[in-house]
Amino acid sequence: MKKSFFIALLMLSQSVLAEWVLDNKASTLDFTTTKNVSKTEVQTFKAMQGQIQGKTATIAVDLSSVDTGIEIRDQRVQELLFNVVKFPSATATINIKEADVNAIKTGQMITMHVDAVINLHGVKQTVPVQLEVAALAQNKRLVISRHPVIINLTNFNLLDGVNALRDIAKLQSINVAVPVTFSLLFTQK
Template sequence: MLVTSGMSYADWDLDQTDSQLHFMSVKSTSIAELHTFKTITGSLSDSGKAELVIDLNSVNTNIPIRDERMQAMLFDTVNFPLAKLAADVDIIAVKALETGQTITQDVELKLDLHGQTQTFPAQLQVTALESGKLMVATTAPVVIKAEDFNLVEGVNALRDVAGLPSITLAVPVTATLFFNP
């Protein structure tokens, strides 16, 4: 097993192939569905600035017409094509990790979505992998509320067009992200 003497990399870029960002919606009171975004980019800088950019046009619900409706009616991707997430991590602790070691960090996530910006507390688990790679994962879902981002009208429009009695106005979001040096 490769063991390093701590990280010495300047910046890390998001591995788009292996990274995953999921959110779950609940419709009709009890039907839970898992969704993802196919296109996310990001980086972690040498100063500890983590940034993630989510292409909202890449929403993937496994139902193409629902993807299109979410893009148009919920996210309004013509006007707001991207969501941006930022956080500051303790880069000294990250760089001190040996291959295979994991640390947990409490961070404030800043989310810019649909023209609104909110912050959320989150706990992240950071693991040093071989060749200087990092895995960063949420330890618990981060709950995003539609009302915080002016998305309630969009959720209601989706509910009406689908003929559903309800769609929850809060969704749990989880992430497992891989960064390459």
């Protein structure tokens, strides 16, 4: 009896300490831009890495993987806005209660109100985020944005890049408040 209790305890402690790894192919990170007041488009990033370990969830986005649907625009966004040579990635770090992620039963979903520390273009800002976390299976968690996260590009010293994009494309305006949504699938390793 004692032996089976200790084995169960050991298995539980290993699952609590196990790392959750982002499945890039099954995950999306989209952002919406508006130009000339009424032309709105959804764009995405194709490459990101992430993990949940301990009480910290981290996502790293390869900014050169931006996909706007137009190759020349992708290049301009990489060079003029993100300056990927100097700032190749953006990160988001969230402190979470690991027990909340591990304790969700398959088929259940919980809402979490957290603060994300966004590191973009060499600037760190704390942004409130509402997450929905669903247990798809014992070892799979889907994390989605309950509401779009509004990223103000001015707060990340990206206004010069926005203006450069506007000028080169001969636009009247590009909105600096950018809604971001995500659907992130994590698998426990």
